[in-house]
Amino acid sequence: MELTSEEKAALNGEQGETLQTAYRILVATGEATNADRLVPIEWAHLSGVNYNTIGDAGEEFLREISKDARVKVKTTVNPMGFDFDHISEFKHIDDEFVQKQASIRDSYIKMGVDPTFSCTPYDIFDLPEKNTQVSFAESNAAIFANSLGDLKTNKESAFSALASAITGKSPYSDLRKDEITTPMTIRMKMDNPSELDFGMLGFFAGKVGDTSVNISGVSKPNRRSCKALCGGMGTSGTCAKFQFVDSDENTSEKVDFGKEEMNEIFDELNTTDKGDLITLGSPQLGLEEISDLSKMLKGRSFKKRCMVFCSRAVQNQARNLDYTNEIERAGGEILSDCCTCLTPLIDTNETDSVTTNSIKGAYYLKNSTGVGVNLKPLAKIIEDETQ
């Protein structure tokens, strides 16, 4: 990779240890993605905020680096482990977790990030103009940015996005270029797919696709299904972009996604036919999804506990527009700054299984939280779990 003299100096430590570390990360990720230089980015989105995922080593690292690291560009951050406004209602979460989570939050704020604590930055802010270079670490957000937002990003890691935030730069990798080769088309062989089906399509595409895939046989769905597709794809593989196409003629590899492939994924992630509680929001719900949910819940009430995850910004907008009343009346608990994935809010001593419509949520509930998973589309959850 060719570096400017200024970049070389920073890599040699002439601007301090923090920038040296940041440039070391950018060079390694540049080598990994065949980049020949670094380019400026305008927005970084960081992962690695939940104490449950980064642990003591992560907490200490952030405390140390935040002493002098400051972000150079607009920087948003992923969810934490829980919602500080509601922590007293979750007695099983110990003080140490709360303190370590607060330390992580404070370290990021000290570095100058916008405290969004959301995996859906695209639901909070207007997206910059077409082809703008950004660095998004949250996988669903990176895929959304590339595929639906007309932006350019690698599927960044927690550290490569942090290095981009601190330097304002990222390797000029293949995904950042105007032309991306997409050798594979996935042919959707299913009528009227639900958001759950799109999540499974994404999970499948992540497994079989490399950097970018085409999807044929279905037109672009609504936003909820698009988010489900991004979430599923980000969970299972390295694929960072998809596009809906009319024909599979221009690609050398063609793979079908039909009933059989779908059932295989369903059986991998669905482990039980009933949940002790419901979680909605992985990725966190946007304003439109909250509005839809409030309409679906009109006159109905949840028969069991239901956690509804959305960003703080979306919750505030939803409160102003009175969308939250109906959800809370129906028994839904609206939680912000956290998400289904890897939240310690689900008490595994009391919860054996969770009902959700999210493939991303299902994967982490099953493999990381360690509970049973009952997968259903939202319409079916409302039908079965409310009265």
Next chain:
Amino acid sequence: MSKIIVQGKAQGTVLKTSNPINFLGAVDKQTGVIRDKKYDIFEKSIKDSILVFPHGVGSSVGAFTIYSLKSHHSAPVAMICQKADLTVASGCALANIPMIVVSTEEFDSIQNGKEITLDTKSEKIFN
């Protein structure tokens, strides 16, 4: 040696898997033990090994897992992949774990359980 991602020299026993690794989901961040049953190295520890695997997958937070392993002295001494991905590359860069990408033939020729030395300066893997 097709490509050096993170420079360095290491000696250790090869632990080889045919599964792409999801560091966040499948590796215990303190002990380095693989805890996902679907992996062919399930219940094995990656600590002090030369970890040979196709590539990383899954959450971007996996980079923190690699850093955490290093802090707990449970990290591999080096990593050899078939394809480089940002999570593993950046985790190794921060944790100073030598990492290289090799061709499919070289990847196939590396034997599990063998003691090897890796030196990015001489661009060689010694048996």
